[in-house]
Amino acid sequence: MLRSTYCLLSGLTDRDLTELNECPLDPGGYFIINGSEKVLIAQEKMATNTVYVFAMKDGKYAFKSEIRSCLEHSSRPTSTLWVNMMARGGQAIKKAAIGQRIIAILPYIKQEIPVMIVFRALGFVADRDILEHIIYDFEDPEMMEMVKPSLDEAFVIQEQNVALNFIGARGARPGVTKEKRIKYAREILQ
Structure with a gap:
């Protein structure tokens, strides 16, 4: 040099x-x-297979988390998943009138998906099974209150195939059969 x-x-x-x-x-x-x-x-490049959490000052989300997933010995491109906590009093909250929800943004899916529905699509159907993966201490009332709006929002979907169909319907093109939507959602969640 x-x-x-x-x-x-x-x-x-x-x-x-x-x-x-x-x-x-x-x-x-x-x-x-x-x-x-x-x-x-x-x-500078963000490391793959690492979760990054960002506190947002203003906007739709209070917190944003991002993970870029990559298989170690594969030529498959990285895929990015975002899990965001909605801000209190944001426009989306007033519209939904639910509270502080947690949503996921999946690759190739056009809409935000409630995180509890993603867990159900992954095979964790019971609320307790889902909460065991999110909450460290079930005796922590503040943490339980934070996830309650997300549980309430996903209450209508209680089966894995229904959750997969819900996700697939927001990504597959219109007119696709239910079986193909479920298959599409399974491939995305792999």
Whole structure:
């Protein structure tokens, strides 16, 4: 790299640089490869298979969480899942009049899906089974109150196939049979 400690030009005075037809004002920091300048640009990329949670100041959501899932030894592209907690008093809350809900945004699905319906589609049908995966301490009343609106919202869907159909209907094209919608939802949740 030009002007690094390993460069022939490092440590030379301005006069020496001028004699070598080098600009003394050139800061360096780049490479010369086959006669052309090359620059390394650092890139930041979020790690895959890690959950990131963001507290939102204003807007529709109070908290947003994101995970980019990727199989380790596969050429399949990463898929992103968001799980968001609605903000208190947001426009979506007034419209639904339910409270502070938790929703999931799944890849290839056009609408937000209540997170409890996603759990039911994954095979956790009983409320207690779902809560065991969300809440650490069942004696914590604050945590129980936070998930209560989401449980109430998903009360109408109590079976895995109904939950899969619910998700598939929001992603598959219109007119597809129920079996194909369920298959579509299963493939998305894989």
